[in-house]
Amino acid sequence: MNRISSYQAAALLIVSRLLALSLYLPRPHENPAITCVCAVLLCGLKWLLLMPAAQLVSRKRLFTSRTSAAVLSAVTALGAAVLLIMLTEHFSALLGSFHPERYSRFGITAVLLFICAYVASMGRQGLARTASIILPVILGVMALIFIEMRGAMLPDRLNFFAPDPENAVVSTFLRLLGGSVDLLLCACLMPLIDCRPTRTVGVYLTADALMSLGFFLMAGSVLGSFSTGNLWFTLSCCTHGAVIDRSGAVFLAVMTVCELLTCSALMLITSRAVGHFFRRTHQSTLLPVTAAVLTVLMLAMLSRNINVQEYAEKFTSSIGTAAVMTMLFSPLYTRKYLRTNNCEYPRKA
């Protein structure tokens, strides 16, 4: 049985959500209170989308024809590959800009996907177990830093005024949705969960809401209104602890771990989808080939100064939402297909 438990899947999704928070780029003078509200609204929207999908997956087998399976595989591979490129490019750009004397954007881009391929080669169970072991460590480290940062947090800095709240809410909501790689991950992981995918969704969305609220409130109380630039590294410059003076390296380590786990999951999904499409199942060759192709593509884009971040939000939101909608509507397609072909509807035991 090659399935993962609901808590392991939730751990992987929480890690990906933490990555999204660490990579979040606010608009100039963005109101942290509005960001918090939008984060909670986003959790609500995800609940509305993912819970019914989880119920369907647990009760009915999502049966499709061979042609539609091939199309689904191709679309999944493409979507996951695009997200993988977005995340890797964003991460390497961030690292290169914050620590230009230490890390080369080119170097990180060249090696990151191969490292992810190695981690992905451990299989879905290995990856899920890794996430479930590493997550408590990450949360513990972040909790310690949160405690160390309490001296710098002033609730008075939180500002509830916004000149154009409706537009601010819409644009912030879309930015947050644009960082939600976890939607596609959740849609792809759900059929692989051992039992009760609804538990996965419940745990992960609750953690998402709490983490997002905590992070944005903390950032708002330390920084006031958000200016341009990455919140994660900006916050790291404001830490001043008893044991560790500046926690920038710790923030970097946490972000790297989240990036590796999320990208490894996406790499696994991409290579498996490619394998299903071409009917090849040897992951030992598919994974390095996928990593090599994507790395070459990214280095080519880097050398031509093609900035993918301009399209990141639109792509990520649409891919994630499309993945979940596919899951929601798949049983309807199944019913129609079976009626056309006079077959019995397969039910789970």
Add this chain to the structure above:
Amino acid sequence: MNEINEHTPLSPKLSETLVMITKFFGNTADLSVMRFTLRGVKCAAVSVEGMVSSEIVGELVYKPLMSLENETTATPTELKKLLTENALMSSDRTAARTLGSCAELVFAGFVLVFTDGADSAEAVGIQGYPTKAVAEPTAENDLLSSQEAFTEAVRTNISLVRRRLRTPKLRFELIKCGKLSGTETAIAYIEGKTDPKMLRELKKRLKSVELDSVLGPAFLLPFLEKQSDKLLFSEVGTTERPDMLCADLIQGRIGILIDGAPFALVCPYLFAQGFESIDDYAAKTYFAVFLKFIRCLSFLLAAAFPGVYVAAVNFAPEMLNMKLLLSLAAGERSTMLSLFTEMLIVMLLLEVLREASIRLPHAIGTAVSIAGGLIIGDAAVKSGLISSPLMIVVGITATASYVLPAFAQQLSFIRLMFILAGGFAGFFGISVCAVMITANICSQSLAGIPYTSPLSPFRKKRIMNVTGRKNFAALARDKTTVSEFR
């Protein structure tokens, strides 16, 4: 005479049989053939010198045989019946009918008694080959528990386990591994506790061993583990303590005892077991929890401390507070090599010293450790080759690495990986290394039991055994076995 092989049956003619045996054994110098006549029937006793005790052979074989002699003669059939029913000689008796079975028995310490006119030989077990006495464990030392360790003789090891588990449910199955060595290997398990599927799988893997010789546990490991070359940690553990093996058998694990090796293999072996010690069960619960914490801390120190130190000083000095930073900077300023190079050199020298202390005789080994550790280290610091803070880091790392002997190989390798990762890429490299190693550990499983159980997949009932130790009343109620981690 036709060509002879191991399937050739013995001839009823004694002279022919003895010629066949001598030819089959290639006239080897240690083959002993004693001819005698008993009740008018020609007989012979065949054994291998060094495998049987000549004193005990005289007492248990020749004396009873001579007691059968009287004035009357007997037919070969009557004499055979006398030998099998009237002369007890030893409780370990069997019959040999082919040259192959003769060879197998004689090399296992049996004496073969041939009688003219019989097409089989009576094999009497009189093992007397030299073996080491039961000694103290060398690597798994504990204060408050048994000081007996396994020996090289598998039969002695079986008795050490049997003495501790006096239940008919404890089973031993003997199989032979190695085409040339024919090494006796005993599979130990407790009926009702061990998963039959896991036992069948293990037996299948042992029977698939295609080696010419099996001279120790390492020969069997690649056959027991799938993908053993790609995995950092081993899913099959070793122990030299009979009490530890018994504790593992009670939990439903399977033990493998190999003739010639003073270790037992235990499978499946979980990551959390490397942090356990039999002393935990002799200490109070709160102290056992504290000891577990110390061992986990030692693991992290031994694996990652040097790498994190190099990463922090080279890539993230802003992490360190001002006083510590100034002290480290002063220490590093006076040395001629970079911190990364110093750390690599000192770590490699540490491995050289460790290897030297294992290989050298005990009397000189201690002197080498003192010379290497104190004199060379002290001289190196005073001459400015390496800095004092670095020596402190190395000292802490070396001490921490000896807390967990089960992970000695892996810790050495992981430590070097972290140093390289931290030296080249700072905390980015450290994180990458940590994720890759964790993923490697998490991907392992044996017979469907994940290596990282009960941490992941999380098992609430068993997690107390990882973080500490349940009290014995709770352990008595808890009847869980390792199969429940599947």
